Amino acid sequence: MPDDIHFYEPANGHGLPHDPFNAIVGPRPIGWISSQDADGRLNLAPYSFFNAFNYIPPIIGFSSVGRKDSLNNIERTGEFAWNLATRPLAEQMNQCSAMVPPEVNEFELSGLTPAASKVIQVPRVAESPVSFECKVTQIIQLQRADGNVVPSWLILGEVVAVHIAKWLLKDGVYDTPSFNSHLAIKGWGVRHRRGRTDSARRRASGLFPAGA
Numbered sequence: 001m002p003d004d005i006h007f008y009e010p011a012n013g014h015g016l017p018h019d020p021f022n023a024i025v026g027p028r029p030i031g032w033i034s035s036q037d038a039d040g041r042l043n044l045a046p047y048s049f050f051n052a053f054n055y056i057p058p059i060i061g062f063s064s065v066g067r068k069d070s071l072n073n074i075e076r077t078g079e080f081a082w083n084l085a086t087r088p089l090a091e092q093m094n095q096c097s098a099m100v101p102p103e104v105n106e107f108e109l110s111g112l113t114p115a116a117s118k119v120i121q122v123p124r125v126a127e128s129p130v131s132f133e134c135k136v137t138q139i140i141q142l143q144r145a146d147g148n149v150v151p152s153w154l155i156l157g158e159v160v161a162v163h164i165a166k167w168l169l170k171d172g173v174y175d176t177p178s179f180n181s182h183l184a185i186k187g188w189g190v191r192h193r194r195g196r197t198d199s200a201r202r203r204a205s206g207l208f209p210a211g212a
């Protein structure tokens with residue numbers, strides 16, 4: 001092994017002050033996921049193990065590391081909404097990651113407004129300029145290479161309706177470059193495991209890609 005390469009096998013530890021995995025696979029967009037329980041109680045939480053996986057039909061997914069309220073809700077209702085987290089919404093997005101009981105409504109907690117969706121029952125975030133209404137397609141419990149399951153779940157959903165604020169459409173083209181303000185994240189796992197998730201300011205300092 002050349003001296004200029006740090007090599008490790010994750011099962012045996014990374015040998016560094018912090019696990020670099022999350023930061024290497026980054027920056028990632030945020031899955032800001034709204035859901036509701038069977039009684040209609042609302043939930044909103046950020047997920048950075050998030051991405052798009054198919055074009056036609058559009059499918060997005062996120063991973064719940066541990067059994068969380070979003071997963072429980074989505075298993076029961078089969079629906080969720082994704083909301084674009086923009087820089088002006090970063091503070092409120094952070095507040096939604098608080099570990100609170102299922103009955104706490106993170107829309108209220110963070111001062112955000114639920115807006116009725118058109119196809120699904122779950123509301124979207126009115127303040128967010130883009131939202132997807134999604135119906136669950138698969139919920140997959142993750143497993144190791146040896147087949148042993150781990151307490152993480154990949155939740156995949158078909159995007160059945162899309163809301164785009166018109167200021168993001170320039171001559172009908174979605175204006176991706178204007179997403180210098182788009183919220184992306186690297187290294188969430190490190191900060192989360194180090195117990196600093198309630199420090200919005202510190203966390204926010206690592207949220208944005210260079211130049212954003």
Ligand SMILES: Cc1cc2nc3c(=O)[nH]c(=O)nc-3n(C[C@H](O)[C@H](O)[C@H](O)COP(=O)(O)O)c2cc1C
Nearest residue numbers: 045046047048049063064065068069070097098099
């Ligand atoms: C920026 C950010 C990204 C996060 N990404 C994830 C993630 O990918 N998976 C996960 O399980 N938790 C993630 N979390 C933590 C959850 O947001 C947190 O556990 C939250 O309380 C879950 O809410 P829920 O129980 O209402 O679903 C993230 C937190 C922050 C602040």
